[in-house]
Amino acid sequence: MIVEITDPNEKQAIARTVLEALNEWFEIKESREGYIRDCADQTFIAAKEDGKAVGFLCLKETGNATVELAVMGVLKDHHRNGYGRKLVERAKEAAVNMGYEFMQVKTVRMGMYEDYDRTNEFYISCGFKEFEVFPLYWDEANPCQIYVMSLKG
Numbered sequence: 001m002i003v004e005i006t007d008p009n010e011k012q013a014i015a016r017t018v019l020e021a022l023n024e025w026f027e028i029k030e031s032r033e034g035y036i037r038d039c040a041d042q043t044f045i046a047a048k049e050d051g052k053a054v055g056f057l058c059l060k061e062t063g064n065a066t067v068e069l070a071v072m073g074v075l076k077d078h079h080r081n082g083y084g085r086k087l088v089e090r091a092k093e094a095a096v097n098m099g100y101e102f103m104q105v106k107t108v109r110m111g112m113y114e115d116y117d118r119t120n121e122f123y124i125s126c127g128f129k130e131f132e133v134f135p136l137y138w139d140e141a142n143p144c145q146i147y148v149m150s151l152k153g
Contacts, residue, residue, distance in 0.1 A: 001048045002090045005056075008040035014053040015039045018073040024115050025073070035071040042070060043098070045090050047083040054078040057087045059095060062104065066148075067095045069105040088126045096151050109133050109145040123147050 005011050015036045019026045026032040039058045047055040055074030062068045069091060074083045095103050105123055108116040124130075128147035137144035 002086050003046055003048060004090075004094065005044045005046050011039045011042075011044040011056075011058075012036050014044075014046055014056050015058075015071070015073075017053065018056055018075060019071075021075055022073050025119070039071065043067075043091075043094055045087055045094065047074065047078075047087055049078070055083045055087060057091055059091055059103075061100075065101040067098070067100040067103050069103060072105075084122060085126060092149075092151060101151055102148055103128075103151055104131065104146055104148045106137075106144050106146050108138075109143040112141075112143065120145065120147075 005014065019032050019035060026035070035058075038060070039056075043059040045057050045059075046053045055072075055078060057072035058070045059067045060070040069088070072084070072087065074087070092103065105128060107119050107123065110117055110120045124147070126149075128149045131146045131148040134144040134146070
């Protein structure tokens, strides 16, 4: 089941549970805590199974016409079961309903790390297109790949 969560405390509890379980992607404590803190004020969509959250994503405005998929995570034992795709589809619906024309996401450029290559492939399979790479946005070891998708028709 895919649901929008509005309670800030529930958002942060779900984000903490999921992100702390995904240490390969969210190993830097300061960054992880920032995502958890920030999600309280963002559009928050969760995937639940048997009443328990197994994944989530957050959306934040980055421009008048653009929303960013700011953070996303699905528990590893639920990967490849369609939860991520369902979360992105619901996020697209929410973004359109809020009046946005584009959605973007940032990740580490393809070819750097196997875990992130799977992440890149996932976003591409959801309809995101390569937009731009910022080699030093985070640091040299983690060049930032920006993907974008049109939310129109």
